[in-house]
Amino acid sequence: MNGYYKEEYFVFETIIWFIAPKFIFKKTYYKHQKIAILIIIIIGAIRSIITTSVFDKFNYKQLLMEIFIHSGDAIFYGYIKILMEFKYFSPFQCCYLFGIVNTPLILIVYFIVSHIPCNNKFLCGEKKYFDNIYSLFDNLNFNELIFLILECICEGIGLLSINMIMYKFSLYHALIPFHAAFCIINLLDSQTKTAEIIISVICLILEIIFILIFLEIIELNFCNLNENLKRNIEERAINEAIYNENDDEDQIVFVDKEKKYYIKTELFSKK
Numbered sequence: 644m645n646g647y648y649k650e651e652y653f654v655f656e657t658i659i660w661f662i663a664p665k666f667i668f669k670k671t672y673y674k675h676q677k678i679a680i681l682i683i684i685i686i687g688a689i690r691s692i693i694t695t696s697v698f699d700k701f702n703y704k705q706l707l708m709e710i711f712i713h714s715g716d717a718i719f720y721g722y723i724k725i726l727m728e729f730k731y732f733s734p735f736q737c738c739y740l741f742g743i744v745n746t747p748l749i750l751i752v753y754f755i756v757s758h759i760p761c762n763n764k765f766l767c768g769e770k771k772y773f774d775n776i777y778s779l780f781d782n783l784n785f786n787e788l789i790f791l792i793l794e795c796i797c798e799g800i801g802l803l804s805i806n807m808i809m810y811k812f813s814l815y816h817a818l819i820p821f822h823a824a825f826c827i828i829n830l831l832d833s834q835t836k837t838a839e840i841i842i843s844v845i846c847l848i849l850e851i852i853f854i855l856i857f858l859e860i861i862e863l864n865f866c867n868l869n870e871n872l873k874r875n876i877e878e879r880a881i882n883e884a885i886y887n888e889n890d891d892e893d894q895i896v897f898v899d900k901e902k903k904y905y906i907k908t909e910l911f912s913k914k
Contacts, residue, residue, distance in 0.1 A: 652706070652713055654684060654691050655710050656713035657687055659717035661680045661683075663717070663718075674868055674870075674871065675872070678868070679857035686846050686849050723741075723806060727809065737806050804820070805820065805821075808820065819854055826843050830843075
């Protein structure tokens with residue numbers, strides 16, 4: 644997770660995480676998942692509106708930058724999940740692959756923009772160039788160097804942790820540590836107002852609850868919302884296979900009757 648993130652803008656990344664698989668991979672969401680997605684997005688939008696309008700002065704430049712950052716990051720994590728699921732990359736391979744590719748590219752871009760004049764106050768403010776990599780080395784002391792090295796190590800561990808979660812579970816499971824990390828950062832920030840902390844904690848609790856509902860860890864057993872839970876779909880499929888009236892020549896051999904694991908064998912071949 645990158646340190647320059649702002650929690651109130653994470654809603655843009657959340658939207659992409661849910662919407663992109665729907666159109667790219669034709670992923671099917673069921674009623675309970677659609678409700679959970681809608682409420683998660685509404686909570687994120689409300690937090691974003693309150694935070695930017697009450698606690699911070701609204702800034703179009705900041706908004707555009709954050710939309711760009713979070714959109715790119717959602718695509719980045721989605722691509723990592725694709726590499727692990729379809730190309731059989733390990734979480735470690737994804738980490739060092741992107742590190743090897745990104746490091747020289749970022750350095751090249753950084754040196755290029757350090758020599759491009761910028762007269763646009765919206766993009767550069769009072770700076771004469773888009774950025775200046777040389778200023779980093781001019782003002783860098785030993786303590787700052789150690790801090791940067793430790794920050795890079797922590798970023799690497801954080802990325803590896805997210806990769807491991809996506810590898811073992813799903814892309815959506817990674818939303819929980821993201822939201823939790825944002826809340827912890829707010830709690831540790833001395834400049835964060837008490838009211839802002841309270842809103843952040845309440846939103847975190849609600850978001851985690853509905854993420855767990857989406858992941859079917861929490862089940863909603865009312866209004867027929869549990870009909871299309873993965874567990875219930877699999878159970879119906881097994882029951883239909885076992886009790887198929889038109890398939891009376893088959894024999895069911897249970898491996899585990901309690902869990903409904905079985906083997907279906909034909910006693911007679913059809914002629």
